[in-house]
Amino acid sequence: MSAQSSAFDPKRPIYRLSxxxxxxxxxxxxxxxxxxxRALAEELELNALRKLRFAGEIRATGETDWRIDARLGATVVxxxxxxxxxxxxxxxxxxxxxxxxxxxxxxxxxxxxxxDDTVEPLPHQIDLTAVMAEALALSIPxxxxxxxxxxxxxxxxxxxxxxxxxxxxxxxxxLAELRDKLEGKE
Numbered sequence: 220m221s222a223q224s225s226a227f228d229p230k231r232p233i234y235r236l237s238x239x240x241x242x243x244x245x246x247x248x249x250x251x252x253x254x255x256x257r258a259l260a261e262e263l264e265l266n267a268l269r270k271l272r273f274a275g276e277i278r279a280t281g282e283t284d285w286r287i288d289a290r291l292g293a294t295v296v297x298x299x300x301x302x303x304x305x306x307x308x309x310x311x312x313x314x315x316x317x318x319x320x321x322x323x324x325x326x327x328x329x330x331x332x333x334x335d336d337t338v339e340p341l342p343h344q345i346d347l348t349a350v351m352a353e354a355l356a357l358s359i360p361x362x363x364x365x366x367x368x369x370x371x372x373x374x375x376x377x378x379x380x381x382x383x384x385x386x387x388x389x390x391x392x393x394l395a396e397l398r399d400k401l402e403g404k405e
Contacts, residue, residue, distance in 0.1 A: 232347040234277060236285055236318075244278035247289075247347055260295075263356055266305055267296040273351040275314065283320035284341065290314070291354045299365040306363040314354040318342060 232249060239245050250272045251259070260268035275289025293310045320341045376382040 233344050234347065235344045236342070239277060239279070239285075241279045244276035246274075246276045248272070248274040249347060249351060251348075259352060259355070262352070263359065265295050265297055265359070269294040269296075271351075271355070273314070273347065273354070277345060280317070285318040285345070287314065287316040287318075287345070287350065289350075289354075291351065291358065293355055293358075295355075295359055297360065297363040300362045301364055304365050306360075306365050308360055308363060310355070310358045312354070312358050314350070316350060318345070 232247060234245065234247075256268045256271050259271070260266070271293040273289055273291050275287060277285060277287050280286045291310065291312050291314050294307060295310060296305050296307050298304070299306045315337045317338045318341045319338055
């Protein structure tokens with residue numbers, strides 16, 4: 220196969236589905252270099268990204284549909300939501316995408332989440348770097364927290380007024396105290 224007709228570009232792995240064999244899976248194994256990981260870490264607002272690997276296979280399912288089954292592994296470093304200290308998280312997850320030819324995108328303003336969220340419209344080509352980046356973005360902890368980080372309660376109010384605390388706004392916060400008073404406990 221000549222370089223021009225190849226479905227795989229080593230710098231940006233994009234597979235044209237029309238070039239892939241229908242009868243056997245096409246295996247891939249991506250391990251971006253340090254420069255690419257720095258760029259992805261910056262895009263995802265991470266302090267650092269290490270040991271990123273995305274490996275699996277693309278295979279035909281039926282006459283027109285395709286499927287990706289892969290494993291994503293990465294070590295991410297993010298700022299703690301409480302203390303801003305670095306938090307290191309190891310991510311190991313399965314990634315599945317079903318590309319179907321007869322996929323219909325809902326056109327309503329509000330739509331229920333589908334039962335299978337791995338189904339997507341069939342593209343002409345699959346950009347594995349984009350699939351890897353999307354899977355990583357979805358796997359990163361939304362609120363990373365260092366084990367030793369303690370939440371500090373800040374209380375603000377106008378001068379001369381009693382501050383409103385978290386306990387004051389909890390609907391059942393005073394029920395235990397009321398129960399104890401009714402039972403004669405102090």
